Amino acid sequence: xxxxxxxxxxxxxxxxxxxxxxxxxxxxxxxxxxxxxxxxxxxxxxxxxxxxxxxxxxxxxxxxxxxxxxxxxxxxxxxxxxxxxxxxxxxxxxxxxxxxxxxxxxxxxxxxxxxxxxxxxxxxxxxxxxxxxxxxxxxxxxxxxxxxxxxxxxxxxxxxxxxxxxxxxxxxxxxxxxxxxxxxxxxxxxxxxxxxxxxxxxxxxxxxxxxxxxxxxxxxxxxxxxxxxxxxxxxxxxxxxxxxxxxxxxxxxxxxxxxxxxxxxxxxxxxxxxxxxxxxxxxxxxxxxxxxxxxxxxxxxxx
Amino acid sequence: xxxxxxxxxxxxxxxxxxxxxxxxxxxxxxxxxxxxxxxxxxxxxxxxx
Numbered sequence: 001x002x003x004x005x006x007x008x009x010x011x012x013x014x015x016x017x018x019x020x021x022x023x024x025x026x027x028x029x030x031x032x033x034x035x036x037x038x039x040x041x042x043x044x045x046x047x048x049x050x051x052x053x054x055x056x057x058x059x060x061x062x063x064x065x066x067x068x069x070x071x072x073x074x075x076x077x078x079x080x081x082x083x084x085x086x087x088x089x090x091x092x093x094x095x096x097x098x099x100x101x102x103x104x105x106x107x108x109x110x111x112x113x114x115x116x117x118x119x120x121x122x123x124x125x126x127x128x129x130x131x132x133x134x135x136x137x138x139x140x141x142x143x144x145x146x147x148x149x150x151x152x153x154x155x156x157x158x159x160x161x162x163x164x165x166x167x168x169x170x171x172x173x174x175x176x177x178x179x180x181x182x183x184x185x186x187x188x189x190x191x192x193x194x195x196x197x198x199x200x201x202x203x204x205x206x207x208x209x210x211x212x213x214x215x216x217x218x219x220x221x222x223x224x225x226x227x228x229x230x231x232x233x234x235x236x237x238x239x240x241x242x243x244x245x246x247x248x249x250x251x252x253x254x255x256x257x258x259x260x261x262x263x264x265x266x267x268x269x270x271x272x273x274x275x276x277x278x279x280x281x282x283x284x285x286x287x288x289x290x291x292x293x294x295x296x297x298x299x300x301x302x303x
Numbered sequence: 304x305x306x307x308x309x310x311x312x313x314x315x316x317x318x319x320x321x322x323x324x325x326x327x328x329x330x331x332x333x334x335x336x337x338x339x340x341x342x343x344x345x346x347x348x349x350x351x352x
Contacts, residue, residue: 013318013321013322014321015324015325016325016328049343049345049346050346050347050350053343056339115340115343
């Protein structure tokens, strides 16, 4: 059993709520949703038990990535107000327990995917976990302000894995869905980074606003919002999705770009409440949920 | 990595409570996994390759 909080010879076992918090449940919800959409949008039926198990494997893989990320970044999390109360920096869990939990969960998730779906989906799941932990968390995040751009690939894997779990092959539509999340990640996280900038600066993480400055970050948000909009509409233009998806993508992407314009062009003064940035950040989450919902709706009930 | 956290004051009742809650959770999880693997096996037998 994993142990925590030594006191003399006795130890208190880690509380399960802290282990659950280690998996970043809120991030997991978006991962599960996009993976489910990838799976449901794939051609051909999948046995409900195998579909459920595949989604469970993806959720556990995402949880493992979150746990290993928190294990590695415990020191940085302690310096940021937003993350200081996580189980590791708050001292409610010891690092070794977190590491064992993360590695065990990662191995189990890949095994479950292999058993329930196919080796292609299991391999993709393993690559996505390793990419998030080794490439994003350990390598890019502490070194470059482009961390979010390349690291965004890790979060873009779920719909692709969901599709491959159902079909065993990669097709153009899930690759475009991968590209959509990949391009969505920078404006989403940089909008957040603009209003929690002091937190990132305190932790010494080279996020774009800290290193390149606010002005450059705002321009990049606008740039990525525009190419993301093009990627969102591409499945319809290329004939891979129908009109229901196409119109949803056009309307939502137009709203995304319109919300990005004030963020991209304005300059925030001292004491600014950052309302446009907060609005864009909140909308970006709804954007992804609705757009992926439209992919499935379009597949199930084409116009 | 963080500095060593200050240990909580040891509490026998809290120790027992956490141990019991984790043992219960482990039991439910293992039972759930046994069912899941059983149903996956059945599903793989009925789904054509």
